[in-house]
Amino acid sequence: MRYGLGIDAGGTYTDGVIIDFATQKVLAKNKALTTRFDLGVGIEETMDGLPEDLLQAVSLVSLSTTLATNAIVEGTGNLVGAILLGFDEYDLAKIAHRPVRVVGGRTDIMGEELEPLDEGALRLAVRELEGQEQVAAYALSGMVAVKNPAMELRAKTIVEEMTGKPAVCGHEVSMRLDTIKRTNTAVLNARLLPVIADLLDRIKASLLRRNIRAPLMIVRADGTLMSEASARRHPVQTILSGPAASVCGARFLTGISDGLVVDIGGTTSDIALISDGQPAVSLSGATVANWTTHVRSVDIDTIGLAGDSAVSINRDRLVSLGPRRAVPLAVLGHEHPGILDELECLWQLRDRRSPLVQPVEFFRLVKDGATLYDSERRTLDALSGGPLSRDRLAESLGAGDPSMVPVSRMETLGLIQRSAITPTDVLHFRGVFTPWNAEASRRGLRLFAYTARLDPERLADLILETFTRQSVRALVHRLLRHSAGRGAAFAGASEGGACEGGACEGGLLDLLLSAEIRSGLSVKPSYAHPLIAIGAPAWALAPAVAERLGAALVVPEHADVANAVGAITGMQMIVIEAVLAPSGLGFVVHTPAERREFEKMDEARDWARLHVMDMLETRIREEGQEGLPYHREVEVRDSIAQTKEGELFLESVIRAVGVCKPSLV
Numbered sequence: 001m002r003y004g005l006g007i008d009a010g011g012t013y014t015d016g017v018i019i020d021f022a023t024q025k026v027l028a029k030n031k032a033l034t035t036r037f038d039l040g041v042g043i044e045e046t047m048d049g050l051p052e053d054l055l056q057a058v059s060l061v062s063l064s065t066t067l068a069t070n071a072i073v074e075g076t077g078n079l080v081g082a083i084l085l086g087f088d089e090y091d092l093a094k095i096a097h098r099p100v101r102v103v104g105g106r107t108d109i110m111g112e113e114l115e116p117l118d119e120g121a122l123r124l125a126v127r128e129l130e131g132q133e134q135v136a137a138y139a140l141s142g143m144v145a146v147k148n149p150a151m152e153l154r155a156k157t158i159v160e161e162m163t164g165k166p167a168v169c170g171h172e173v174s175m176r177l178d179t180i181k182r183t184n185t186a187v188l189n190a191r192l193l194p195v196i197a198d199l200l201d202r203i204k205a206s207l208l209r210r211n212i213r214a215p216l217m218i219v220r221a222d223g224t225l226m227s228e229a230s231a232r233r234h235p236v237q238t239i240l241s242g243p244a245a246s247v248c249g250a251r252f253l254t255g256i257s258d259g260l261v262v263d264i265g266g267t268t269s270d271i272a273l274i275s276d277g278q279p280a281v282s283l284s285g286a287t288v289a290n291w292t293t294h295v296r297s298v299d300i301d302t303i304g305l306a307g308d309s310a311v312s313i314n315r316d317r318l319v320s321l322g323p324r325r326a327v328p329l330a331v332l333g334h335e336h337p338g339i340l341d342e343l344e345c346l347w348q349l350r351d352r353r354s355p356l357v358q359p360v361e362f363f364r365l366v367k368d369g370a371t372l373y374d375s376e377r378r379t380l381d382a383l384s385g386g387p388l389s390r391d392r393l394a395e396s397l398g399a400g401d402p403s404m405v406p407v408s409r410m411e412t413l414g415l416i417q418r419s420a421i422t423p424t425d426v427l428h429f430r431g432v433f434t435p436w437n438a439e440a441s442r443r444g445l446r447l448f449a450y451t452a453r454l455d456p457e458r459l460a461d462l463i464l465e466t467f468t469r470q471s472v473r474a475l476v477h478r479l480l481r482h483s484a485g486r487g488a489a490f491a492g493a494s495e496g497g498a499c500e501g502g503a504c505e506g507g508l509l510d511l512l513l514s515a516e517i518r519s520g521l522s523v524k525p526s527y528a529h530p531l532i533a534i535g536a537p538a539w540a541l542a543p544a545v546a547e548r549l550g551a552a553l554v555v556p557e558h559a560d561v562a563n564a565v566g567a568i569t570g571m572q573m574i575v576i577e578a579v580l581a582p583s584g585l586g587f588v589v590h591t592p593a594e595r596r597e598f599e600k601m602d603e604a605r606d607w608a609r610l611h612v613m614d615m616l617e618t619r620i621r622e623e624g625q626e627g628l629p630y631h632r633e634v635e636v637r638d639s640i641a642q643t644k645e646g647e648l649f650l651e652s653v654i655r656a657v658g659v660c661k662p663s664l665v
Helices: 039-048 052-056 067-074 119-133 150-163 179-209 228-233 241-254 329-335 339-348 374-383 390-397 408-412 423-430 438-452 456-485 503-513 538-549 559-569 601-622
Strands: 003-009 013-020 025-033 058-065 080-085 100-103 113-115 137-142 167-169 216-219 225-227 259-264 269-275 301-303 309-313 319-325 362-365 416-420 531-534 572-583 586-590 595-598 631-643 646-660
Touching: 003 039, 003 241, 003 559, 013 039, 013 559, 025 039, 025 559, 039 179, 052 058, 058 179, 058 241, 058 559, 067 179, 067 241, 080 119, 080 150, 080 179, 100 119, 119 150, 137 150, 137 179, 150 167, 167 179, 179 216, 179 228, 216 228, 216 241, 225 228, 225 572, 241 259, 241 269, 241 531, 241 559, 259 456, 259 538, 269 456, 301 456, 309 416, 309 438, 319 456, 329 339, 329 362, 329 416, 329 423, 329 438, 339 438, 362 374, 362 390, 374 390, 374 408, 374 416, 408 416, 423 438, 423 456, 423 538, 438 456, 456 538, 531 538, 531 559, 538 559, 572 601, 586 601, 595 601, 601 631, 601 646
Parallel strands: 003 058, 058 216, 080 100, 080 137, 137 167, 259 531
Antiparallel strands: 003 013, 013 025, 216 225, 259 269, 269 301, 309 319, 362 416, 572 586, 572 646, 586 595, 631 646
């Protein structure tokens, strides 16, 4: 028996599955609410609900998580000092990160030294960053260090000897050109070191308490698996880990090779394409919160539309959905049944309530905060006894109007959570999905509908229709973007020429989402491949979306835990890359460790093939996996330019690839 435990710590739920690698079947699964302030708590609760005998038989554990992504968005982690080698003022202006220092030291594009590393300036920069900025880690980035990493490596040695703190080199996280992205990637990697290390420590401790001593793997942004040791060194590779796992899970559970995947979560929905059995990959690298990186990732569109998206109404009584997430009233009522009485009280006062706030809003305490304004401190104190409606909270604070309650900053800091009407509440109201308190949803929808001057059933229809329209718009946009990337384009709508600024796409989307326009014309899409819907509410929310898209709908068994399935069924992969290029009268090979020149191309190519394979074997040993049945191969990709004189050799990329199935770990 070879069993695997997959865990996905998502934004709303933490899921766990146990899979039998031999039969490829899910043996057990469990869900728990994610505890944003401490992911370890949700992971513990998830494992508590799995059979103990199966847990004891687990031979591999794998994790996908939103933690790295959230840390980047929220600005948590190490304070990083960036030391840039050979940057001029023009290049420095493109680096948004601070604190930063620039020191001398530069090579040309072929890796030849133009200016030696200024070790004196480097030591001064380190002393300044230690004394003035009190940084906890360092990122070292040279302009074209991927062509010769010697200066970065020397700078790293000096920094670590002086400080005893971790230093990350740009060439260690990316061997691609584009200094800005490579620098960003190094900074984020240094920043995330304690974030991921703390999570891994917590999970390891939890596993050991259960006497589970299986290896721990983590999902990369491209859906492949990395070892615990590799994740501790390169935590930046775990950004977008959760969405990547969802695509892998959808592929595993359905066996479908071509299709559109939508993962409908609680906080967001993720959209991706599967083509020829593989998820589409972003060629430019992952982008998170305005940080552009060189992290290879699944090409995913994330939208602020999901099962727990807050429903709101404006002064014109127009109803909208998202992007803010809210705790569904059904969940809040399940955990705090006392809100039913408050909802009834709000109903009795429905004609005397403030028009400046949403019809139904509650707030609850998540955790305390140290640095708060007096009004915020009093708000937290008021919530310490349990959740309160906005009206009741305003009354306890003596606020003149409920709109004056100071909640925005505390929500951003994660100190309090908002509860409101969501699509999940509509499903409870309709009786199609009722794991929590349906009465709380019914009372909340009744109050909201009264404010919107709608019948509750009509309001429920409107919320679900809004969800469908926004979902289809996002799905069509994703498909059109994929087509545009493959050379497709829209013809001009008139004799004036081609469409500009997305005008044709917007017009087409409006046509697709409208039952009929004034001329009597209607347009109905037809998607040739299946729509694979996963996530807990997928079975309830996706059918209308698929019908509007004109696609066959597939909601696989265990769709509610597809991310956790993807976490344990991905492939483990290690890649070492070298680049061979012409240089003067000969050739040069650039590797992550060194630069070497050769007179003949065959000699350079042979050395590069052997060297990347040696580095692959070293990496496998460093990660304690030398006994595993890795499939190893070397790939060579030549870049040739066609000129009027004939073919011109530009470069060769030589990659050593090691792949291991999780069932063999």
